[in-house]
Amino acid sequence: MKMEASIFFDSYLPHAMRQAVEYAGQDGFVASLPQLLNARINTPYENIIWNTHFNPNSEENLLTTPQGNRVVLTVHGGGIFGSPDRYEKLFRASTDRDSEYGFTGLFAAQITQQEAHDLLGGKTPDGASIPVYSFDEFKRGINDLPRRYAIVTDFDTAKKSECGYVSFDALRDDPMVI
Structure with missing residues (x-):
């Protein structure tokens, strides 16, 4: 299974959450904290996931x-x-x-x-x-x-x-x- 991710920013949290949920659709999901930590463990330090703030699900x-x-x-x-x-x-x-x-x-x-x-x-x-x-x-x-x-x-x-x-x-x- 191929994993595809995207980052959503908005100064108003409900808007960012809505964008993420709509992007995920029926088959996707908004990442939880354990999923984000797992992604960091498996990604080189130069990746954007290491220097970006996230609001996990x-x-x-x-x-x-x-x-x-x-x-x-x-x-x-x-x-x-x-x-x-x-x-x-x-x-x-x-x-x-x-x-x-x-x-x-x-x-x-x-x-x-x-x-x-x-x-x-x-x-x-x-x-x-x-x-x-x-x-x-x-x-x-x-x-x-x-x-x-x-x-x-x-x-x-x-x-x-x-x-x-x-x-x-x-x-x-x-x-x-x-």
């Missing part, structure tokens, strides 16, 4: 489970923000802190309880079903990892993640580099 969502546990749900390949329409809703939402779809005071995207509940169950807004792996299961290794998937990590484990510039050796054991 990956997201980290801080959620509370129905049991009341705080978790981080990392989604690769398209989750709540896997569509340009959801980005558009976020960017155009009221700036009031009580806005259901807008940004928080710390500029994090707000999501609804229904979006969180659905995603924890492996249901994405576009109607797809994706596997949701526990952090421990993912750390042990997954054979034949699909293009779209999620990892649920206990918030206390996620908080152990390093901040700032760290060595590659430290990243190997970082719980949020998944």
